[in-house]
Structure formats: structure tokens, C-alpha cells
Amino acid sequence: MDKQLIDAFTKATQEVFAMMAGIEVGENKIVKDKQQKIYGDVSGVIGFTDKFSENINGSIVLALPLSLAKKAVANMLAINESELEEEDIQDGIGELVNMIAGDAKSKCNNAFKISLPTVITGLHHSIGKIKEEIVIVKFKNNEETFYLQISLEEK
Amino acid sequence: MDKQLIDAFTKATQEVFAMMAGIEVGENKIVKDKQQKIYGDVSGVIGFTDKFSENINGSIVLALPLSLAKKAVANMLAINESELEEEDIQDGIGELVNMIAGDAKSKCNNAFKISLPTVITGLHHSIGKIKEEIVIVKFKNNEETFYLQISLEEK
Numbered sequence: 502m503d504k505q506l507i508d509a510f511t512k513a514t515q516e517v518f519a520m521m522a523g524i525e526v527g528e529n530k531i532v533k534d535k536q537q538k539i540y541g542d543v544s545g546v547i548g549f550t551d552k553f554s555e556n557i558n559g560s561i562v563l564a565l566p567l568s569l570a571k572k573a574v575a576n577m578l579a580i581n582e583s584e585l586e587e588e589d590i591q592d593g594i595g596e597l598v599n600m601i602a603g604d605a606k607s608k609c610n611n612a613f614k615i616s617l618p619t620v621i622t623g624l625h626h627s628i629g630k631i632k633e634e635i636v637i638v639k640f641k642n643n644e645e646t647f648y649l650q651i652s653l654e655e656k
Numbered sequence: 657m658d659k660q661l662i663d664a665f666t667k668a669t670q671e672v673f674a675m676m677a678g679i680e681v682g683e684n685k686i687v688k689d690k691q692q693k694i695y696g697d698v699s700g701v702i703g704f705t706d707k708f709s710e711n712i713n714g715s716i717v718l719a720l721p722l723s724l725a726k727k728a729v730a731n732m733l734a735i736n737e738s739e740l741e742e743e744d745i746q747d748g749i750g751e752l753v754n755m756i757a758g759d760a761k762s763k764c765n766n767a768f769k770i771s772l773p774t775v776i777t778g779l780h781h782s783i784g785k786i787k788e789e790i791v792i793v794k795f796k797n798n799e800e801t802f803y804l805q806i807s808l809e810e811k
Binding site: 550562588591619628629633 | 699701702703704705706710713714715717742743746747749750769770771772773774775776777778779780781782783784785786787788807808809
């Protein structure tokens with residue numbers, strides 16, 4: 502997969518978490534083991550398509566543990582975590598993944614278009630890997646980890 | 657939301673289920689209650705973007721109970737449900753939602769592009785509604801129900 506694309510999504514994730522959710526991402530690394538399954542409690546999904554042709558299509562999944570999703574959204578809304586409803590968490594994570602994809606898009610000179618985000622919540626759900634090229638970036642905030650899965654098909 | 661688009665996705669869902677998974681969809685209706693939350697055990701998500709401009713973007717979620725997802729994929733692969741691994745179910749439902757989106761796209765004269773599908777599995781997860789326009793179509797096969805949520809933002 503294009504290194505520029507992976508870098509754009511990785512940097513966008515770090516910057517959006519820091520700026521919008523006050524969460525510093527301590528480190529990130531690409532998980533090379535293609536067999537590794539990833540899980541989340543709150544996952545934001547967004548698709549992307551090539552702007553000029555039909556050559557590229559892909560999708561990203563931001564998969565978070567519930568504790569980190571709550572922390573991020575509470576910070577974004579400047580309210581206490583105890584006040585959060587499930588809808589707030591879904592809206593907030595949808596906004597976050599939308600900003601990450603939008604920022605990555607602008608880092609790639611707007612070479613692709615992004616779809617509307619979808620957010621799914623449910624404890625310990627599993628994120629599927631389709632058979633196209635996949636990169637998983639593992640991020641760490643203190644002791645918590647979260648993932649960004651990037652799937653891409655280039656024709 | 658554009659009636660043609662809703663019809664295209666509804667018909668595509670029925671046709672793909674019948675043709676690819678041997679599952680007849682007995683009836684369908686649009687759920688008008690915007691407050692209704694929908695849940696799935698296996699959900700396929702796919703984004704779409706306008707082909708010619710940046711005016712339309714959206715996403716669909718096909719949310720299935722596990723029993724129906726297994727039945728569909730076992731039929732697609734012509735194997736017994738007991739032989740299915742989680743990866744088979746994720747791949748199969750990814751293919752199904754991809755075919756539904758592709759068929760709906762051709763019914764709409766290829767006016768939009770579709771992203772790669774993402775599949776999430778986890779018992780009774782909740783599908784978020786972002787704040788854009790949303791239509792939920794409820795389908796029935798015998799006593800089982802499943803949902804297609806269509807989200808659209810038109811600029």
C-alpha cells in the first residue's frame with residue numbers, strides 16, 4: 502500500500518485525537534501480522550473512492566475501547582463522561598473518524614473522496630478483513646490501545 | 657431522500673439475497689420512526705460518493721441476525737452452516753453488501769461510486785445514526801427480520 506496514504510491516515514489520527522479530543526497518542530506502529538484480529542467496542546467506518554477514476558477504493562475503521570471512546574467524546578463536548586448517552590458517543594466518534602478521513606484526504610492533495618461515516622457500538626465486536634490489501638496501525642494512549650485499519654484495492 | 661435511490665437499494669437487496677444466497681425476502685417496509693434503533697450480529701458497511709461532483713455522499717449498513725447471516729453464507733458457498741468459520745461469514749457478508757451496492761449503483765445509471773465493504777461481527781451491536789437523512793428498510797424472511805440503513809447527505 503502507498504506509504505504516503507498510510508502516513509497521511511496515521512498523522513491525521515494523531516493530530517485529530519490531540520486537537521479535537523485532547524488525547525495524545527504516545528506511539529504508533531504498523532501491525533504486520535496479517536493474522537491478527539482486531540476488536541473494538543466503538544468503531545467508526547468510512548469509505549473512500551478515487552476522485553478522478555475508478556482505480557482506487559478503500560475503507561478505514563477506527564476501532565476503540567469504550568473507555569477511550571467515552572474519554573474522547575467527553576473531551577470533545579466538554580462534558581463529564583457520566584453524562585454521555587450512547588447517541589453522543591456514536592455521533593462523536595462519527596465526527597472524529599470523519600475529521601481523520603478529511604484530514605488524510607487533504608494531506609493527499611484531495612486525491613480521493615470520502616463517504617459518510619457509520620458508527621457501530623457493541624462490546625468486543627470483531628472487525629473483518631476483506632481480502633484486499635490491509636494495513637493495521639496500532640496506537641497507544643497511556644495503557645490503552647486502539648486501531649486504525651486501512652483497506653485498499655488498487656486496480 | 658431520492659425515491660429512486662431507496663427503490664434501487666431495496667430491489668438490489670431482494671434480488672441479491674434471492675440470487676446469491678437463495679433467500680426470498682417476503683416483504684419489506686420503510687421504518688418511519690426515526691427514533692428506532694437497529695441492531696445486528698453481523699453488519700456489512702459500504703460507503704458511496706458522487707461520481708461526478710462532491711454533492712452526494714452516503715453509506716449503507718446491512719444489519720443481519722447471526723442465524724440469517726450463516727444461512728446466507730452457507731448457501732452462497734454451498735456448504736453446511738456448521739462448517740463456517742467467522743472469516744467465512746465476514747467475507748460472505750462483505751461480498752453480499754458489495755453486490756447489493758453494485759447492483760443499486762447500476763440501477764441508478766452508475767451515478768455514484770462505492771467504497772470497499774467493511775464487516776463487523778459481534779452479538780447485538782447497535783448501528784449508529786448520524787444526523788444526516790436516514791432511511792431504514794426492514795426486510796423479512798419467514799420469521800426473521802433484517803435491516804438496510806441508508807444514510808445520505810446531499811449538498
